[in-house]
Amino acid sequence: MxxxxxxxxxxxxxxxxxxxxxxxxxxxxxxxxxxxxxxxxxxxxxxxxxxxxxxxxxxxxxxxxxxxxxxxxxxxxxxxxxxxxxxxxxxxxxxxxxxxxxxxxxxxxxxxxxxxxxxxxxxxxxxxxxxxxxxxxxxxxxxxxxxxxxxxxxxxxxxxxxxxxxxxxxxxxxxxxxxxxxxxxxxxxxxxxxxxxxxxxxxxxxxxxxxxxxxxxxxxxxxxxxxxxxxxxxxxxxxxxxxxxxxxxxxxxxxxxxxxxxxxxxxxxxxxxxxxxxxxGSNIESHMYGLYLTNENQLVDNHTLVNHREPDCESNQLYKGILTDRSRAVFNGKVYVHSIAQKTNAFQQNNNILFSDDAAIYSKPQLEIFADDVKCSHGSTIGQLDDEALFYLRARGLSKADAQSMLVNAFAFDVTEKLVDEEIKAMLNEEIDKVMTGVIS
Known part of the structure; x- marks a missing residue:
């Protein structure tokens, strides 16, 4: 091979x-x-x-x-x-x-x-x-x-x-x-x-x-x-x-x-x-947050697997993508809840915005549940910026570029705000602003 x-x-x-x-x-x-x-x-x-x-x-x-x-x-x-x-x-x-x-x-x-x-x-x-x-x-x-x-x-x-x-x-x-x-x-x-x-x-x-x-x-x-x-x-x-x-x-x-x-x-x-x-083990918390901002011919692939083996545990997955140019991304997440893992609370979400007709995202969130007393959910969205929100901001005097940049930062905020480290949070927000200014200027 x-x-x-x-x-x-x-x-x-x-x-x-x-x-x-x-x-x-x-x-x-x-x-x-x-x-x-x-x-x-x-x-x-x-x-x-x-x-x-x-x-x-x-x-x-x-x-x-x-x-x-x-x-x-x-x-x-x-x-x-x-x-x-x-x-x-x-x-x-x-x-x-x-x-x-x-x-x-x-x-x-x-x-x-x-x-x-x-x-x-x-x-x-x-x-x-x-x-x-x-x-x-x-x-x-x-x-x-x-x-x-x-x-x-x-x-x-x-x-x-x-x-x-x-x-x-x-x-x-x-x-x-x-x-x-x-x-x-x-x-x-x-x-x-x-x-x-x-x-x-x-x-x-x-x-x-x-x-x-x-x-x-x-x-x-x-x-x-x-x-x-x-x-x-x-x-x-x-x-x-x-x-x-x-x-x-x-x-x-x-x-x-x-x-x-x-x-x-x-x-x-x-x-x-x-x-x-x-x-x-029991009473465990696991949080997995991802943000991918891609351009040109970039390929970014995120695969996750969470194995719930014991009861009374919580896991959260939130991945968001912003794709431009001819870039591609993959999200494949799986949550596996074993029969003994009662009282499991598991959440999985993948949201994406495409800024180009040539960009592509392949999203596949999955749940495999063998316990009956659990709270588990998963979802995925793929789309473009909300036209109504964009119109609302432009009607209040913002340029198209500023309105788009504001919406993108709001979209990414759900992930970046999870950071405890304020310096990393500020650094990332600045980088997103810089990248998106070049994309939508």
Missing amino acids: LAQIDVEFREQILNDYQGVSECQVCDKPDYLVPIREVAFSFFQESGFPTLKNEDWKYTPVKRYLNEPFEVDQEDTNTIAPADAPYFGKQLPGYKIVMINGRFDPEQSELPDSSQCTIAPIIDVLREPTVKERLSKSRNYGANPFLAMNTALFTKGIYIHIPKNVKIDHPIHLVHYAGGEQKQFNITKNIFVVEEGGEAEIIESYYHSGHAPVSFRNSATEILVEPNATLHHIKLQKAHSNLRMVEHTEVEQKQDSLYNNYTFTLPGMNFVRNNLNLDIN
Whole structure:
């Protein structure tokens, strides 16, 4: 099945797996060897997803992969430019610099070690929490990129928040992509927030545009223990030469709170987000908010899965899209309520505005419910700006551009206002204004 991609790239993948398997200096704990073998065997058989795979039906990844990529090329000479204008640079907090997936402590600004543990993933493979996360069974059929990631990862970051510790400032992960060759980077991250802990983790991305194409295959495993809270914010804005598949697996224990905010703005020409939540306890709250603003030939695909396994829990999904030019977007969300999960309250909504006849959105919210005492709803809308509202504003002296901009901001407000971080909220509203001024001027 790997014949579907460039010959040089295919050889790079096979050689990289052999290198990871035979490496004499790498830490190879016994438990991880069969996990890598199973994952690579699956990936070798299935290859990258095609349009025949239901979960990738509207996402033709081959066009973004048919390059002579270098897989996890050694990049110790690559540095992150201090003046790199990544989106969110002005935000205060701690900073973790990742260069093509490699943790760079010298350019990072880290919290005190008493607040949390931050380390390269390859150095902590024997940690019990890491072993537990990596040993979890995953559905490679829905995402072959995850199988490849598990088989080949050697880079990534481990963030561990101890019991009852509340991090005083946000932790900002900045992912730099670049190098002299076309890069295919594989990153495995693990975030653990112990009982009673609380943290805010922000992720930003940077590609200068002068460097060759980079493809980012990232997987993040998250554990939120009882009474813990994690705010997880992704600010997905970078040059079109950066392509990205991000897979996030979250397990929540009782009385925990997880908030995920995914904002995808014009730039990267391909973004795929998989977000899977395993609600594994009672009295859990899970909130998933997404806003995608696309232009040109951009493709943004959001897939979510919420597994309600225990009673008395609540999950909310609200994703909104604003599409312009010839861009395309996909939203596929599923809520699965097991028979034991009585008193579940689950909400799912996807709303979209099309600013062009050439733009397209494929929306598919889904519910699978096997309990009878629940409150669950889902819906989807696709349309254009309300002509009556537009007429109302113009009748009161606003120009067409100002009226449209005001309506777009009102449309996006339902998502941005959910943010607790006021600085990120202001930054996003400013960016939406700037983008829409160019679209509707």
